[in-house]
Amino acid sequence: MRVYLLLMLVAAAVTFLTTPFARWVALKTSAISAVRARDVHLVPTPRLGGLAMLIGIIVPVLLASQMPFLEGVFSARQAPQAWGIVGGAAIVCALGWADDKWDLDWITKLAGQVLAAGFMALQGVQLITMPIAGVTITSSRMSLVVTVLVIVIAMNAVNFVDGLDGLAAGIVAIGGTAFFLYTYGLTQQSTPDNYASLASLMLAVMVGVCVGFLPHNFHPAHIFMGDAGSMLIGLVMAGAAITVTGNIPPGIMTGAKALPAFIPLLLPVAVLMLPLLDMGLAVIRRLAAGKSPMAPDRMHLHHRMLALGHSHRRAVVILYVWTAVFAFSAAALVQWDWEIVLIWTTVFVVLALLATLGPLRHRGRFLDDDVAAMSGQTPKVPVAVGVAATAGSGADAGVAVQHVAPQSEPRPSARPSAGPPTKETIE
Incomplete structure (x- = not known):
């Protein structure tokens, strides 16, 4: 455990220290998030945090490759998987950088995502055994697909939910922590003499990266992770889930505890419950309206939280709570009987509902946005007249809208539709 905690700390420190560099690169390369009608931020914001997150992954993985404790993870058999995940992360980071700068169409982005996923699969990160009654995917082509x-x-689930300052990074940090404890517990039971695990390594690093990025990204954000970051952490989460799938020897757990042991993909689904739910509802909503699944709107879960009356910060923290309820409830199945887990999950769901729909929406000053605004923490990006700027965010890319000057007043819960595009340069 101490080795994983050390690598988590290294990942957090590297990401925290390199984020200002990523912000500088974003400004120099015009990777800026424009203000669009559906957005909740009021000033153009650099959005290349994924570059710092990639560095935060590479450095601790390189360090881990030199540690005797993790020697088995970087053996001839498993090393391609570890570097496959890192390589896939680099590919989607480059793809996200291009999208943040040039606003790629959705087909190009999807092709890049398939390329990164295919690279990982070719390095051995593949779903081969689905531990449901011993089912094995016998076709290599089907395994790849x-x-x-x-x-x-x-990747797209995390990308969809990345709509409020600190939301995606916090959700993945919380869910990743639960997933890390899950994989570490399973490793203890499956190989008592060796706690080294590729899944635990990648999850520890990913949690550290998200924690290191959050101080720069929590409202009011000085930088966004952009597609480069959201796709990156989604890919690492999926890679960790895939590497642990099928690696649990039969018989180490019995009864109700066999569920999390033999369906390791259960926890990633719980961790990404909010992003997956948001993405699913968005696709259904848009198709029902006769629109493209990638068409932008202001009906995401985080938009609905603002519409309920929550401040930006409070909405994010409450969504953190929902993530913790789902993720840690699933992880708890490894250690406790499902009856006990169900009772406590019900209690925490009720508390989360009270926080979401109760009087906290309109009373008190808990995590009010104007506290940050009054303290002068609103990030500022110089703006001058000159060249048109456009940007996209996640799967909802592609609308150029008039920018507004930096403001120190509180952000409203909803913005009126922006006027026609104007020409501006961000220096």
Whole structure:
């Protein structure tokens, strides 16, 4: 455990220290998030945090490769998987950087995501055994297709939910912590003499990266992770889930505890419950309206939280709570009987509902946004007249809208539709 905690700390420190560099690169390369009608931020914001997150992954993984404790993870058999995840992360980071700068169309982005997922699969990160009654995917082609599909869904799920300052990073940090404890517990029971695990390593690093990025990204954000970051952490989460799938020897757990042991994908689904739910509802909503699944709107879960009356910060924290309820409830099945887990999950669901729909929406000053605004923490990006700027966010890319000057007043819960595009340069 101490080794994983050390690597988590290294990942957090590297990401925290390199984020200002990523912000500088974003400004120099015009990777800026424009203000669009559906957005909740009021000033153009650099959005290349994924670059710092990638560095935060590479450095601790390189360090881990030199540690005797993790020697088995970087053996001839498993090393391609570890570097496959890192390589896939680099590919989606480059793809996200291009999208943040040039606003790629959805087909190009999807092709890039499939390329990254395919690279990981070719390095051995594949779903081969689905531990449901011993089912094995016998076709290598089917294994490749299923693997790519799972990775692409995970990337886009995180991408969809990345709509409020600190939301995606916090959700993945909380869910990743639960997933890390889950994989570490399973490793203890499956191989008592060796706690080294590729899944635990990647999850520890991913949690550290998200924690290191949050101080720069929590409202009011000085930088966004952009597609480069959201796709990156989604890919790492999927890679960790895939590497642990099928690696649990039969018989180590019995009864109700066999569920989390033999369906390791249960926890990633619980961790990404909010992103997956948001993505699913968005696709259904848009198709029902006769629109493209990638068409932008202001009906995401985080938009609905603001519409309920919550401040930006409070909405994010409450969504953190929901993530913790789902993720830690699933992880708890490894250690406790399902009856006990169900009772406590019900209690926490009720508390989360009270926080979401109760009087906290309109009373008190708990995590009010104006506290940050009054303290002068609103990030500022210089703006001058000159060249048109456009940007996209996640799967909802592609509308150029008039920018507004930096403000120190509280952000409203909803913005009126922006006027026609104007020409501006961000220096």
